Amino acid sequence: MGTIKNNFQLLWLILLIVVLVNGKSINKNNNNNKNEIINVTYDGRSLIINGERKLLFSGSIHYPRTSEEMWPIILKQSKDAGIDIIDTYIFWNIHQPNSPSEYYFDGNANITKFLDLCKEFDLYVNLRIGPYVCAEWTYGGFPIWLKEIPNIVYRDYNQQWMNEMSIWMEFVVKYLDNYFAPNGGPIILAQVENEYGWLEQEYGINGTEYAKWSIDFAKSLNIGIPWIMCQQNDIESAINTCNGYYCHDWISSHWEQFPNQPSFWTENWIGWFENWGQAKPKRPVQDILYSNARFIAYGGSLINYYMWFGGTNFGRTSGGPWIITSYDYDAPLDEFGQPNEPKFSLSSKFHQVLHAIESDLLNNQPPKSPTFLSQFIEVHQYGINLSFITNYGTSTTPKIIQWMNQTYTIQPWSVLIIYNNEILFDTSFIPPNTLFNNNTINNFKPINQNIIQSIFQISDFNLNSGGGGGDGDGNSVNSVSPIEQLLITKDTSDYCWYSTNVTTTSLSYNEKGNIFLTITEFYDYVHIFIDNEYQGSAFSPSLCQLQLNPINNSTTFQLQILSMTIGLENYASHMENYTRGILGSILIGSQNLTNNQWLMKSGLIGENIKIFNNDNTINWQTSPSSSSSSLIQKPLTWYKLNISLVGLPIDISSTVYALDMSSMNKGMIWVNGYSIGRYWLIEATQSICNQSAIENYSYIGEYDPSNYRIDCNKPSQSIYSVPIDWLFNNNYNNQYATIIIIEELNGNPNEIQLLSNKIIN
Incomplete structure (x- = not known):
């Protein structure tokens, strides 16, 4: 047999x-x-x-x-x-x-x-x-x-x-x-x-x-x-x-x-x-x-x-x-x-x-052409010794077939590679006691020590006297109406400020006396501020409609829109025409602000002064108690974490590190000046996941990524890779590392965890 x-x-x-x-x-x-x-x-x-x-x-x-x-x-x-x-x-x-x-x-x-x-x-x-x-x-x-x-x-x-x-x-x-x-x-x-x-x-x-x-x-x-x-x-x-x-x-x-x-x-x-x-x-x-x-x-x-x-x-x-x-x-x-x-x-x-x-x-x-042994069963033969027997059927019942005077059992959606009448390989065969989804991210553990030595903070609005929101420096551009974002930023930043001074009129209010902001077309994400006070956020392709709350119900204020890209298009025709930022009309009530004279500026102040390079001239505010009550807890806050590396494994072949950002919301991370990337704790919204299918080795039928997913109703990504050479800044004698974070909304940096996974190859 x-x-x-x-x-x-x-x-x-x-x-x-x-x-x-x-x-x-x-x-x-x-x-x-x-x-x-x-x-x-x-x-x-x-x-x-x-x-x-x-x-x-x-x-x-x-x-x-x-x-x-x-x-x-x-x-x-x-x-x-x-x-x-x-x-x-x-x-x-x-x-x-x-x-x-x-x-x-x-x-x-x-x-x-x-x-x-x-x-x-x-x-x-x-x-x-x-x-x-x-x-x-x-x-x-x-x-x-x-x-x-x-x-x-x-x-x-x-x-x-x-x-x-x-x-x-x-x-x-x-x-x-x-x-x-x-x-x-x-x-x-x-x-x-x-x-x-x-x-x-x-x-x-x-x-x-x-x-x-x-x-x-x-x-x-x-x-x-x-x-x-x-x-x-x-x-x-x-x-x-x-x-x-x-x-x-x-x-x-x-x-x-x-x-x-x-x-x-x-x-x-x-x-x-x-x-x-x-x-x-x-x-x-x-x-x-x-x-x-x-x-x-x-x-x-x-x-x-x-x-x-x-x-x-x-x-x-x-x-x-x-x-x-x-x-x-x-x-x-x-x-x-x-x-x-x-x-x-x-x-x-x-x-x-x-x-x-x-x-x-x-x-x-x-x-x-293949030799067909029965419905869904085909054979490709090479010389007298080698054959590929395929069952491309999707019935869950295995087939018993005869080939070259031998009997074989072949599972659905599988190939047997036969050499001299013996099975060299069965694509459906999984060794007993195999662990599925056995990879690094599922085996991380927090470092078993309090490695955060100190936390500092500063609002992006406080990094210079001009404030955020596009006020005041040579990088600013004035225009009657908003200019497409990539023309302003040259893609050197995700962030672009659009600011205008507003004096409300009767057209600004609805019948209940409320003010609503509408942006008819924008990409990819916006945070809305009035006089540096956060109002709300929206992301495309939804229409942005947001109630505003001017400070002390003021009828004059500065409207500040922080537009963000979240990666640029990578597959499309005519990518030279690709645009981002505010592309549609901007209204408060029925008062059209699109041609209201706008000021635009590329990047956050912290980015522009390269705060992530750990410049000691920054007047960081200390949080000595490291308690959440001492944190600014406002949008556009920079955090600086000094962490201890004493006693941490440094064998690059067997140790990997990552940051668990579950306590934060949305922003970017730098470790010792290296940009780790964007983080965002947005939840995966699919209603059906297939964890049980994976655990039960289900694989039959043509693959479609939309139907074979895990971790529904969890953040799409909460763990962020930190290469060990970046963590130690290319010097394994270093005793500490510096993490810089821009948090766009709110979060608790005290609960950020450094994770490790000791690999056994």
């Missing part, structure tokens, strides 16, 4: 036999020794590296989504898990954030250091140059200064756009010249553009011309490796690739159109991103393994996990808008760079099994 045994010793015995038969070791890739020149070509079956066909497993790891010191930890674990290629974008707007004449490659933007480590760990690289990246990254990776170029149309056959794209790509290729495979580097594939085929029709004939120009220009750079274009089925001179949850059914049409191109899956969406106000999406590991096995059975030869390690949207890098700071993505390596089980270990075993049978796969052509 060929039924699966719940005994991994048998599985590994079979695998050892296969390895010995093929004369290969499981850890077989010796990619990048010294400065060896690597020759990379391809045909319709696979990528060919130095004359050898390769079955490749790739993992998306974005270098700026973790700290420098975590890179080797993550890359080593990836290599040990059977990953062959690291897939990363290069993010234009972190390298040239403010102007085309500046270049930034320090800290976790140091891409050459990242590539050096990839080579050191014997990992190839797929460099996705774009320059559009999507990636749930703010503005899709575009620097905001592009908007200021007259007549520019992004991603279009537009001379201004093509000029800027050419300059950037030429710089990248020159800057990274030593890292391309023909020069002994790890980069074996490069991508131009990104998922353009999904939007191309919105640009008409110009879109078609632009797609052709993009690959022609890319190839003119002569980097000596293949170019890919994902979701681009009208370009023959680049390898067209697939993105999605399932790509096996894409292969036949791909080969029909491009018979000389291999079938690559550049994004197997291994989970999904999370928005503020949403519960956490999860994707069952059995479904991922099922989709992988079907893709390979149909003839695929490269699979990239998007994401293999997701990491964190530090600073203001999350896109959306509304995407949370965590970019965990339910990836095999969780946000903190540690195994997310059982996804990590089962994916690793899958890679090892498939690497061992690589020659059986790639030295045989995929069958032109």
